[in-house]
């Protein structure tokens with residue numbers, strides 16, 4: 001239990017039903033509109049996010065990505081995916097994508113709980129190492145440093161948030 005909250009439950013999910021799909025869509029839209037760095041520039045609507053979510057869920061159904069969700073009191077509080085490599089030379093590691101906690105629940109320790117679940121799911125898949133990228137200028141490196149991630153490079157101008165607003169992308173890795 002985190003400070004009087006019901007216990008957070010983290011699970012790796014392969015079979016996404018309509019209720020979870022709706023909750024993932026609402027969460028991704030609300031996190032994006034709150035300024036989260038998860039693939040969109042606000043403002044976005046569920047109509048913008050839906051095709052991107054459905055493509056992601058298609059990869060989850062094919063086993064190319066592993067979805068990990070954190071729930072509190074049975075309600076979705078956050079989620080992330082592990083994107084597995086198709087290259088036989090890279091099957092010992094994966095890229096973590098879309099790490100997000102619902103805006104109403106941020107800053108309560110759930111991001112850490114979610115990432116611990118992502119690491120457990122990665123180990124269960126036999127992975128030895130994880131890679132992820134963060135947008136420069138968001139201060140997110142501090143969150144990941146506390147989870148064992150180390151920076152190994154920055155790509156200048158990799159992310160174009162809008163005309164004249166290019167951001168660097170920071171590459172991090174963690175050994176499991």
Ligand SMILES: CC(C)(COP(=O)(O)OP(=O)(O)OC[C@H]1O[C@@H](n2cnc3c(N)ncnc32)[C@H](O)[C@@H]1OP(=O)(O)O)[C@@H](O)C(=O)NCCC(=O)NCCS
Nearest residue numbers: 036037099100101106107108109110111112139140142143
């Ligand atoms: C980033 C995010 C997942 C963190 O989840 P959270 O539940 O708010 O984080 P937690 O409460 O579990 O914080 C865990 C630790 O990281 C630290 N932390 C959290 N966000 C941080 C940030 N932006 N910068 C630096 N440190 C941060 C916390 O202070 C805490 O430190 P502590 O353990 O020493 O107390 C969440 O804020 C979020 O969804 N943000 C919007 C989406 C996004 O930008 N995702 C990142 C994609 S790369």
